[in-house]
Amino acid sequence: MKGTLHEIFSSIQGEGLYVGVRQIFLRFTGCNLHCSYCDTNDSTAGYREKFPVEMDPGTSRFEYYRNPVAPEELLKIVLQLKPEIHHSLSLTGGEPLLQADFLAEFLPLFRGRCPVFLETNGTLPKNLSKLLPYLDIISMDIKLPSVTNYACWHDQEEFINIALEKELYVKVVLTENTTQEELEQIMKLMAKADPGIPLVLQPVTPVNRVREMIPGKYIQIQDYFGTALKNVRVIPQTHKILNLL
Ligand code: SF4
Structure with missing residues (x-):
């Protein structure tokens, strides 16, 4: 089994509950959704013949490797980036779970080097x-x-119930188009699964025609979720402020 990568590099996690930790990012190619604010459109576009790999963590010095890669080859590449000085290995995309069969061969080889962190659309x-x-x-x-123009509440509910076996947090990007009905659905899903699951509300970084809410609404929405969930935070994307990958 071989996998297709978009890029590999070392950087700082810019979103969510683990904002600020150092990670190796394995960005996989392809996604099953089309979000209006997607900031990785080039990785969702599909197959790349060659993908860049940062040669030393934090140097932005890249070399190119050929797709697709075998699990053993990917392990060698990732070990060059020194997992031992990182908080975790981030599987990101695109949607990394589209390559679950490849990852089921790669991850057992990687096991024990550093924790594995999955970023997914759920x-x-x-x-x-x-x-x-x-x-x-x-x-x-x-x-x-x-x-997304596409409702997948049933899959998301099933996903949360499986993911609960591990350390899980949920993130939702808020835009000026987010509706009260959507917030109610999230509340229903999370409160039913486990009110202790942390929820991160992420103001959208404006892109294309997608706009932010008026800032006061974040407080109202945090209060709303706070009536049923125990840990609700508002955290914007920080890597954009720092101009990091
Ligand atoms: S799920 Fe993520 S990678 Fe896929 S289109 Fe949406 S924002 Fe982009």
Whole structure:
């Protein structure tokens, strides 16, 4: 089994509950959604013949490797980036769970080097099940119908229930188009699964025609979720401020 990568580099996690930690990012190619604010459009576009790999952590000095890669080859590449000085290995995209069969071969080889952190759109519960034994932290985005034009509440509910076996937090990007009905659905899903799951509300970074809410609304929405959930935070994207990858 071989995988297709978009890029590999070392940087600082810029979103969510683990903002600020140092990670190796394995960005996989392809996604099953089309969010209006997607900031990785080039990785969702599909296959790349060659992908850049940072040669020394933090140097932005890249060399190119050929797709697709075998699990053993990917292990060699990742070890060059020194997992031992990183908080975790982030599987990101695109949607990394589209390559669950490849990851089910790669992750057992990587095991024990540093924790494994999955960043996912939370719509592929069956693929998540295949990888669960190898994951440490799951960062699940709930993508809203107002940005995807597609409701997948049932898959998202199934996903949360499987992911609960691991350390899980949920993130939702708020835009000026987020509706009260969407907020109620998130509340219902999370309160039913476990009110202790942390929820991160992330103001959208304006892109294309997608706009932010008026700032006062974040407080109202945090208060709303606070009536049923125990840990609700508002955290914007920070890597954009720092101009990092
Ligand atoms: S799920 Fe993530 S990678 Fe896929 S389109 Fe949406 S923002 Fe982009």
